[in-house]
Amino acid sequence: MDILLDTCSFLWLTLEPDKIPAKAMAEFENPVNTIFLSSVSSWEIAIKFHLNKLFIPVPPEQFIPQARKHQDIQSLQLLEEHSFLLSRLPSIHKDPFDRILICQAIENSMAILTADKQIHKYPVRVIWE
Numbered sequence: 001m002d003i004l005l006d007t008c009s010f011l012w013l014t015l016e017p018d019k020i021p022a023k024a025m026a027e028f029e030n031p032v033n034t035i036f037l038s039s040v041s042s043w044e045i046a047i048k049f050h051l052n053k054l055f056i057p058v059p060p061e062q063f064i065p066q067a068r069k070h071q072d073i074q075s076l077q078l079l080e081e082h083s084f085l086l087s088r089l090p091s092i093h094k095d096p097f098d099r100i101l102i103c104q105a106i107e108n109s110m111a112i113l114t115a116d117k118q119i120h121k122y123p124v125r126v127i128w129e
Helices: 007-015 022-029 039-050 060-071 080-088 096-107 117-121
Strands: 002-005 034-038 074-076 111-113
Touching: 002 007, 002 096, 007 039, 007 060, 022 111, 034 039, 034 060, 034 096, 039 060, 039 074, 039 096, 080 096, 096 111, 096 117
Parallel strands: 002 034, 002 111, 034 074
Antiparallel strands: none
């Protein structure tokens, strides 16, 4: 299965793995699954880092590639067709980063590993508890 990490899940897996429930961790560690981090999450991390709203040990341009390599996480680029789904997506979730992650997961038939309960309201498989 292909699994897309939301931004918080990526940060927790990397910095605070104890925050990840056993079921989600088992899916993350299952070698059958391919894990992805969206370039949208990289963008979100970079913005929050530069606004001093997120503290990571090194700048995002070092942290993200190192963490992805260490955890064997693939990069998922934002494609034009992913953004087209936004206009048809219900306005349940207001966070623009999460909305585009939902679109990417739907368009690529991926599950999302997230603690965000709002994402459960969309037609996408959520992995958490």
